[in-house]
Amino acid sequence: MSITKPSLPKGTRDFSPQEMVKRNYIFDTIKTVFKKYGYAEIQTPSMENLATLTGKYGDEGDKLIFKILNSGDFLAKVDEQLLANKNSQLATSKISEKALRYDLTVPFARYVVMHQNDIAFPFKRFQVQPVWRADRPQKGRYREFYQCDADVVGSPSLLNEAEFVLIYHEALSSLGLKDFNIKINNRKILSGIAEIIGKPELIVDMTVAIDKLDKIGLDGVSKELLERGFTESDIEQLKPVILLEGSNVEKLESLKKVLANSATGLKGIEEIETVFNYVAKLTTNSVALSTVLELDITLARGLNYYTGCIFEVKTNEVAMGSIGGGGRYDDLTGMFGLKDLTGVGISFGADRIYDVLEELNLFPETAAQGTKVLISNFDEAAELFALPILQQLRAAGVAAELYPSAAKLKKQLGYADSKNIPFVILIGADEMQSGLLTLKDMKSGEQQQLDVISLIEKLR
């Protein structure tokens, strides 16, 4: 066996114990909220059949799917000419049948269709698993990363949308975030606007341009709209939309005027109002949400699949892209032959939330703590003395370690320090004779003498 200098594939990461504890803190917090709202966990395999995934993410997406090489003599049946032509794209389908999942949504759609007879609809599921994308790695973008999704399918009720607003609010607040916005929009409002101008086919161009208002101002947006096929008179009509301001209620009132002649647009407004009403009824004792939830007409994520409400969450405490998003799709499972199943879902950007909590120093101290106490080991007699105490601590539910061999005090304290162990029990000749053990608080440096029972009581 030759010696390999170890390295990792680019865009992938190891997670150390310290990082894992923090990551689990985030995932556990979000999962707890999902469960409280009636969402149940599922998992799907890392591999899907290639045919399940291709064609679902556009041509660019297809290229970013990691394909798995067939096992065995995979070249045997491949056409010679095809190989001679070195046509990688055509060859792929001949030498690869499986691929790593690209997101959690398509596997979820497949799951729903395959298990439709066992599922009680509305089906509220959450899923926290890694996905893989052959993107160019860069700061904050990885080739393997976790998605953290909740979706409900089989219920058109806008109560679901409202509950997702609450889920975002509760989860992010639980994580200690204080200033964030949950932005909401509705695809039907955007469609209505494009319809009023008479250019429904330009809905995406319109939204992309409007979305840049903050960066390039009204003149810049107007210029871009002209380039994208709109006329001066279109832009005149769009102005009240581009310059929409005020409270959510005020924005909705302005939009109602603009969209008075679009049934679709008015439907979108009605949906948003219903969500706002549900949220208000669900939070009678809290005013927090009314300032957090914000109608943002420029929000345009997922216009290829979202058909109703659209969500995006941004923190205002750190410069960071969105830390969550989602929306309603009216035909998730149609691609697998199950028509007319409506759904709505949201996603948390766990990696970004991690960076936000790190920057704001919001991870609780307990989220960095594994072992609670280390028992020192200076010689065989002390080790023998320590063994039953070690096990009594564990029986009391205290995560405890005995340093596994005799070593210098400094080395053992260094071990405790690097593992963030808050207490060390020192056992020397005096302690063994008196039965009073020395408990050292690693943070304050203080030491106290305690008998075993008091010690366990203190550490429990």
Added chain:
Amino acid sequence: MSITKPSLPKGTRDFSPQEMVKRNYIFDTIKTVFKKYGYAEIQTPSMENLATLTGKYGDEGDKLIFKILNSGDFLAKVDEQLLANKNSQLATSKISEKALRYDLTVPFARYVVMHQNDIAFPFKRFQVQPVWRADRPQKGRYREFYQCDADVVGSPSLLNEAEFVLIYHEALSSLGLKDFNIKINNRKILSGIAEIIGKPELIVDMTVAIDKLDKIGLDGVSKELLERGFTESDIEQLKPVILLEGSNVEKLESLKKVLANSATGLKGIEEIETVFNYVAKLTTNSVALSTVLELDITLARGLNYYTGCIFEVKTNEVAMGSIGGGGRYDDLTGMFGLKDLTGVGISFGADRIYDVLEELNLFPETAAQGTKVLISNFDEAAELFALPILQQLRAAGVAAELYPSAAKLKKQLGYADSKNIPFVILIGADEMQSGLLTLKDMKSGEQQQLDVISLIEKLR
């Protein structure tokens, strides 16, 4: 987008909410014990560089590694002649640089070497992640399955081995298993026996044959030993080993005689005795372990890498292969250039443990329960009435759902039933008027009238 009839790659599985709750129960129980003993979680990427994995699992293992096709125009730089020859094996290294991990041990070794300067040794880590093998799928054998490992590297102390015995005992007992054996052996004892006979190179053949005693009897074992290159006189020498019986102490006494002239063999016995002594000291108040821990000289897993103690765990309540195993390896990280780092580790067979618990009906009822209460929804008035109650329940930590739209009682009760929701709150005109809500116990069918505060108190 054409419609794909959905299916899963063979050997892979979806996990439903009911299954996930049970799987999490197993993983959480084991993780809790790992942590109590000072083990900290890490995770490594699903993908490793192909060079990290190849050559570590033997030729057969190499074939079972799932390779990932390079992205982009992967054929562009491949030699024409190589493609024309259709040499799949040679081609693999040209069109694939990455692969899915095959186990958690090699990635762990890579991790230790790459992060050696940040690690405080002894390094006690656990890891629960999926691995992938292109094995032929069959009952109970999957192409994607979770491994659940704990290892400590950098400590030669046999206290670690003893603690693993306790970890097995505590985790499996916590899961409700009552009758299982933790089998222990030592590679050095096997080496000693082969040495005494003068055939150290035949250690594996010897052990494989002896291991079959239960199935094929002494005559069968003798026949197999002859076929594998041993003589009649070798077999005569081996008889006391093959027929080893009695308590652990009795077995060790017999072995001491057989191995009197083998320093290696005696070292192995001493190691086992040290582990037994540690276990006894750690469990002064418990006799349970002395009957569970069993010296089994035929235990021979991992002879290619284990150098000291070897473990295997079997349940006696269900016919099932081993549900756990492990051992000490003296040179885990040598393959990556870090010499002389000794380690010892164990693994839990989570899929098999799942099947055992299922067969013995040992999953606790709480492990099947997600949402605690469903609020019915018969019309808009009732829905409005329910919204603040729904949120009060959640604020009290009760996982609660409101059926998201008005529907017939039967449909809503069916939904609660299929999701295993134990309580349903019925809100009709009477309830809204009196403020006393009807709480239905789904198991007993009983109904009672409660005001909101009492209701929350009861469900909390």
